[in-house]
Structures are given as structure tokens and as C-alpha cells.
Amino acid sequence: MPTPRRLTTGLAALSLLATGAPVAASAESSAAAAAPSSQAGLPTTAFPLGPRAAAKQTSKAVAPGVDLFTLTHGSATDGYTVSVLMNGKDVGKRADAEAAAAACEAAGFPATIQEVIRPAVADYPEGAGYMVRLGSWSLKDRKEADKVVKQLKEVDIPAKADFLGDDGMQTTGPWQLRVLTVNPGVFRGSYHSSLGVSVAKREKTSAMAKHAKALAAVNGGFFNIHTAKELRGEPVGISVVDGTLLSEAVPGRSALILKNRTARITELSTTVTAVSADGERTVVNGVNRAAGADELILYTEQFGAKTPADDGTDAVLDATGQVLEVRPAGGAVKAGTRVLHGTGTMADWISSHTPEQWKLTVTTKVKDLRSGKSVPLTPQTSIIGGGVGLVRNGREHVTAQADGHANVNMILRRHPRTLAGVTKSGTLILAVVDGRKPGVTVGASMIEAARLMLWLGARQAINLDGGGSTAMIVNNKLVNHPSDGVERPVGDSLLIVP
Template sequence: MVAGRGARLLAVVLTCGALASPIPAAAQDGEVVIGPGVSYRPLQLSTAHGPVLGHVVTVDLSDPNAKLGLLHPGSVAAKGEIADQTNAAGAVAGVNGDFFNISEEHPGVVPTSSSVGPEIAGGEALKGAVPDGQRFGPALPEGTSDEDVFAVGIDGRARLSRLSVTGSAIWPGGAVDVEGLNQYALPVDGVGAYTDDWGEVSRARSVCGTDTDRSAPCSTATEEVVITDGVVRSETDLPGAGPIPDDTVVLVGREAGDAALEALDPGDPVRVSTALLPADGMPLSFAVGATPIMRDGTPIPGLDTAELAPRTAAGIGDDGRLVHLVVVDGRSPVSTGLNLAETAGLLADLGATDAVNLDGGGSTTMAVRTPGTPLATVRNAPSDGEQRPVANGIGVFTR
């Protein structure tokens, strides 16, 4: 059984922000094998602050028939319900992923629904991370960044990594670094590239706020350059909107980035390159933005011990070969939710040595397709009373 490799409990006792020893008699209750190397089961937790209900999907990545991948609604700047994303991708299970641009403080600017952190799907870099000060979600624990990801390397093992955008735009007589990729917010003085992966949503949000203040006014020093088949097709002062053809790259610059792009005119040849660079050097087949809460068996210092909320999290064990995807409900009499320290403790008791926190609250959702059923359905009770459309998620795939 998959659960025999460390994922061994369904009932635990939470006290003083830490997990007590598992209760072996409760192990395996309600477990269902939903595919090769993949199992699903409910959780019932008894805590000092009340009962907590949850769900866990365990994935054995050493099984060649089981893998993880990015769920997303087809464009970076889009959102969809997790059950729909799971079924559209043909996954047997899925949970919601990263925090995202859910609201907007700038008059006349619409939320993009784009995620905060990086995304890689099928080895393809879809987007980079916004500056830390532009993020949505709770404050980052010390030593973490919006560039942190939960990922699977090309070696087939899950891991925590960090991804930074590297790139350039080069033309005769000039060049500029490209510091953003399909992001709802660009660094001050920066230039970002937008591709057909972005979608149709306006790129106006990309030049609003600053690296330290998400609500700061939008920049007035901006430039957008449209490059088709390596040649400048047009240039304008303001970021535009609409679909981007697959033979086209749109560059958006602000402040110093604006000044650099002002040198370009229609007809100029430009070579644009972008990539996501993993800090540990391991190329990744899949990545989603996530906040580390445990590394090498040790919780990240300063994890919150007060706020109880619905949580979505992922844990890694057995040297990257075992993954636990966990959701717990909250904000109700039957399930109080967990704080971050308790969430890390739960994943540790499941056998994880590394773990991340994902978007929680009303976004927390798990969908599972059990054998003999045509579609994945929602297993938890979303605190909004219904599924919240989200930017992305983690999908579990079998063959």
C-alpha cells in the first residue's frame, strides 16, 4: 500500500502547536487506491482548539505510472475551479496551488488572476515570480521568497527549489536584461516579456505598484514593444491587451526599462530569450509557487501559531519519492482549521521532511476521482460554500 511508506495516520492529536505521536489503530481507515502509486483518504484530527477534518492524497513517485504536474486553466492570466482543472487535464486528483492576483487596488486596472510565483508545466517555463512586495497572501516567513516553488525535477523526484527569471533582448547597437516573464507585476526599472501563454487580459497591471508596495500608483514611464518573428511590429507608450500570437513576444518596460525600449522602432530586428533558472541547478519538469514551511525535517523559524484557517499544503518524504497533498477545512464548527506551525507538524507526522504552504482560506480545495467514477469531485468543504476559481493547482496523474 502507498500509505505504508510513511503516510500512516488518519487521526492525530494536536497540542500546543505541535503534533503528538500518531495513533496506529486509526491508520488506513477510509483509504482508497485511486491509481498506480496513488491513494486517497480522509483525516480526522483532534486538536486543543477543536476538531479538524481534512483529506490527503499520497503519491509514490518511484512508481513509473504516477506523476505530478501543473493544473492551470489554459492561460497564465486566467482562473478556474479545481475540479474543472483536474478533469480537463485528465488527472485523478488535484489541489489548489499558489496565491494569485485576486483583487486590485488601482483604479481602472482589472485583476489578472495570475499567480504570484513561478510556473513550469511539462518542462516549459510559463511565468516568473512577482517582486515580494507585490504578492498576495500572508507575510513570507524569514528566508523565503516568491521565487520558492514546490517542484519535480527531470530526475522524477519532488523537491523544494527557487526559480529566477533570466533573459535578454538584443538588437543592433543595444540590449536590455529581461527580468520578468508573464507576470502581473514587473520590478521597478525592469523589462518583462509576455507570450501567448499570458492570455488576453490587459498587461496594464504589470507597471503598477513597486517592489515593496503593491498599492503604490502605476508608473507613468512605460513602453510596450510588439515583436513578431524577431522584428518590431509596433511600439506604444502604454501596455496593451488582447491575445498574443505564438510567433510574437511583447516587451513591457517601466522607468529605466521604458527608456531602454524607447530605442526600438518598427522594423528593428530583436532577439528575445527568457528562461527560469533553478537555484539548485536541477532542471524541473513541473513547478508551482509555494511557501516553504519545513526543510530537512525542521520547521521554518517564525511560523504563525495563531491564525486558524483552511489550509492546502504539500509534503515531500523518502528523498523526493513520496509526496503528500493535504487539505484541511476550517472556519466552521465541525472543522476549526490549522495554523501554519500545526500544518508543518501534520506533514512531518505523515512522514514528510520538506513541506510547503499553498493558498488557503476560501481557495482550499481537493478534487479526487475514485475508481469506477468518470470525473473528479470535490472532497472537502470549501469555506466560501462553493469552489473558488483559482490560478493553478497540483495535479496527480496515473497511467
């Protein structure tokens, strides 16, 4: 459960704002939540976050079997403090916190050292860190905290004004959510993923929804912000659109598999193999991403950029696998073609085993790591890679380490969230939790997100990209309030198509 604030011995004992009821839901309230449907609506039991009371909710029918709910809950009681940064971060080791607190004291700013307990999740143990904080101010007095930050900066102490509702500890909220439920027994459309105009380019969820004439959509998985600027739409992890693998899996990470009106969540791996006409076989290391040293990367016509202009070699293939051209790297991937790009030793492999007019067979396989079975890539199949698994077989099961998010910021602190879940009866639940709006809506931690999806009736649930990416589109309208103030272009989206 979210951790209460624990103050350890510091240079001064200041009273930080720490009001609010415990966040955790009781086992009874989670178990009582019925799977939502277009007839039953959402649970009316106590909301699982904040004060023990029912959330206010309104509903709207979007289409037969598709319903949109707006939920609000809680009230604003958190205010601001000032957090000192240690090596650029607000949580550090005890020794770093003691040194930072001493520096504040020497400069005439009494400080408190606060222990932060990052709770254990399914694949990562509990851990402790330390924060150095100064003062407390009400929500309307943010400017007073900013003044202290400025004064600290003048004596070379980096700090920031910190809203206490973001901590992931006790809070009264408030929360604002939009929840979309799709009952496959009534809805007659289908589910799809979209990467927009290309893999490389980011695009707004609303634009992808409009192009597909979707009833509704939410943003998809994380995209790579640590690659070249022109490639930052590339998904981090698996992406399959209409049966075509467009990005390889990070083995063991959670994903959402969509087919017609079915959705399921599992962990996946991918294998891509190239076999030359002379029988030489090799592993293809990646799909539609930047190439590393001695790698073989497959670029599809959906890539939307040129292959890397490095010292590598390209083999251009037609739809049947015939080698049309062997060329220096850095060319376009034309419609109806694929390109195998090799660097280092793999450039030599292309030169040796893919002369023009030869056939090269490229196979892609996706494996469900829960069942051990292959996932058929039919034209009706789409897959979206998630950020973190949240619920497995009806129990809280947060896989932060496997999904690359094992840290205080991602596990404990509250952020806007986009969540997807599936009930026992097959109903798809899409939820967006707005956040980063002090006094309006605080977002959710990963653990809170898992409990929210359990309350909504999910037996399996996954965290998609969040933060400023969180967006829900219904009938071509943005229905939530992104934390950036405007809708952000993203890598991919989940579409509900009539």
C-alpha cells in the same frame, strides 16, 4: 508549540473557554511516523494535534500507487467570546488594549486583556500582542456573543464574535483532513501545474483537473488579490508550466518543482534578460504582471489580457525573437507571440533598441538557492510557488518572514490549509485540512501544519494557498469541504495526470 492562553491584569477576570490537551506531538511520535505508501497507509501513531490518540481513518485506492485517506480526530469543546477590534485588528499593543478595555468598562462591559504569544519560527522571533475579550459562551450560544457585538457597536466600540478554536492555542479540535499519497515507484503518470485558461483569469481547481483529465488535483500557490480585477489570477511568485516561465520568483521564497513523477521543494530565484541586436542588455523586471514605473515586463501568449494601457511602449516578438511591431501600450498578446512592455525609461529603451525586424533575445533562468545550480526548464518541468516552507530535511522549519507571512494571523491562527510534502523515498503527499467550521473542523496553524506533515513522513514540506482556496479533487469530484461553502476559483493548481 501552540501557546496556552495567558490572561494579564485586566479590568475584570473573566473565564474564557480554554479546554483541551496540548497540541504538540512528542519527538517519539514524529520520529515513528513511517513514510506513507500505497501498501503501508498512513501512520497509526498518535495524531500530532489535540488529544493523544490515533485518528480515525479510511482509505480508497484511486489508481495504482495513488491513495486517498480521510482522517478525523478530536471533539468540539471550544466556544465563543467577543474580541474588541483595535485599529481594525483583534491583536494590538498593550497601550491600545488598555484603552479599549477602559472604553468597554466605561460603557458597562467588563473586559479582560489577554496576552497572545506568537511563537518563534525558523526566520522570525517570538512576539507578544494583546487582545481585549468579553465573556464566554458555548458553541451553541453564538447568538449571545452576536448580541454583545451589536450592543458594543451601539456605543461605537467595534468588535466581533470570535470562535476560540481559531486562536491557534490549546484545542481539542475536531479536525477533518484528506490526504493523497502518490508512490512514484508504482504510479505511471506524471505531475503538472496549470494556470487554467490564462495567467490573468482565476479558475476552479476542478475545471483545471477536468481539462487535463487528471486523476487528482489540489489548489496551488497564492494569487494576487491586490492587482487590477481582471488580473487577479496572477500567481504571487514563481510559476512554470510545461517549461515556460509564466511568473517570476520572489527571491528566496519556497517552491515545489515537478518533473515527470518527481517532486522536490527548495527556494528559487529567477532572472530574465533581454539582449537587443545591437548588443544592449537589460534586465526584465517581471513576467505577466502589472507594470510599475520604469519597468520592463514580459507578457507571454498565456497572459490572457491586453498589456497595460498606460503611456508605455510594446515590442511584439515572434517565437524566434524577431520584432514584428513596436506599438503604443494596450494591445493583445496574440498566439505565437510575446510582448515586451516598457514604462518610463524602459519605454525609451524599447524605442531605442528594438526597431521592427530586429532580433531581441529574451532568456529566462531559474536558480535553486539551496544548491546554487540552475533548474533546467524542460517541457516536463512545472513549478508552483508556495506560501510558506514548513519542513526542511526532516525538521520543522517554518519560513514565515521569507515567504511574506510573518504575523499572528498567518503563523498562529488556524485556517484551512493545502499542504505538499515529499518523503525520503520520493512519495508525494498532498493534504488538505478543512477549517473555519466551528464544531466540525478547526483547521491548522502553520506550526501545526508543519507537525502534521512530519507525522505523515515528509522530509520536505510546503504550505500552498489555503483558506477558502483549499480544495482537493479526486476523479473529478471535490472531496473536501471548502470554508466558503463552494469551490473558489484560484490562480493555479497541482495536477496528478495518468
